[in-house]
Amino acid sequence: MKLTDFTLKPSLLAMLAATTLLTACGDDDNDTVVETPPAAVMQTFTVTVTNLTANQPMSPVILAAHASDAMLWNAGEMASEAIEKMAEGGDTADIAALAVMTSSVNGxxxxxxGMSETLTLTIDEADAASISLATMLVNTNDAFTGINSYNIAGMQVDASSSMKFMAYDAGTEANSEAKGTMPGPADGGEGFNAARDDVDFVHIHPGVISMYDGLADSVLDASHRFDNPVLAVTITRTE
Known part of the structure; x- marks a missing residue:
């Protein structure tokens, strides 16, 4: 009996040891912590734009959020093709596709x-750095206006800011005002043209001359003239 007892004890010990190891392994698995990423915090902004001109309809606007150091245009520098397409034909697709854009919405x-439109943009708080807006004055060759990188970081709920903006000339198309060169209702002509025949840098727009002020080939009249500012904008953080 003593021999049998002595022989069985190592086997029992081995079984107990194996069970302990298995239990320990099970405990390690149960102790694994899977971290859940924090839920995104969304911010919503409403932007109301008002056309201040007498007879310059504005193309459907694009409102976009982007990195704080991004600029859609710089006065005195060559316009990008994205700005050229918007300023000559009202096409904002290339602006929306820019790599710096985190989200956008179109009018x-x-x-x-004299009319207004309100757009709503909801963005992740992590992307709430700056917003820009752009639109073309369609009874012109390449006049445009908008917000160029307005900082919204830290803007509180119900906070609001109102501003007015001037007209820019993309410098990509000569301001001939000639028939067939403008896409607006005053002409119904061409929009974007890849050829550049002007100074090729963005600057403050000098204004419309019209057929009644010495530009014989112009299809525009006095009603199409404009003074700055041309656009009023109110930005409100709603949530």
């Missing part, structure tokens, strides 16, 4: 003189 249609 519903033309903003007629």
């Amino acid at each position: 519903a249609g033309l903003i007629m003189p």
Whole structure:
């Protein structure tokens, strides 16, 4: 009996040891912590734009959020092709596709003189750095206006800011005002043209001359002239 007892004890010890190891391994698995990433915090902004001109409809606007150091244009520098397409034909697709853009929304249609439109943009708090907006004055060759990188970081709920903006000339198309060169209702002509035949840098727009002020080939009249500012904008953080 003593021999049998002595022989069995090592086997029992081995079984107990194996069970302990298995239990320990099970405990290690149960102790694994899977971290859940924090839920995104969203911020919502409403932006109301008002056309201040007498007879310059504005193309459907693009409102976009982007990195704080991004600029859509710089006065005195060559316009990008994205700005050229918007300023000559109202096409904002290339602006929306820029790598710096985190989100964007487009207006519903033309903003007629004296009219307003309100756009809503909801973005992740991590991307809430700056917003920009752009639109073309369509009864011109390449006039445009908008917000160029407005800082919204840290803007509180219900906070609001109102501003007015001037018209810029993309410098990509000569301001001939000639028939067939402008996409707006005053002409119904060409929009974007890849050829550049002007100074090729962005600058403050000198204004429309019209057929009644010495530009014989112009299809525009006195009603199409504009003074700065041309656009009023109110930005409100709503949530």
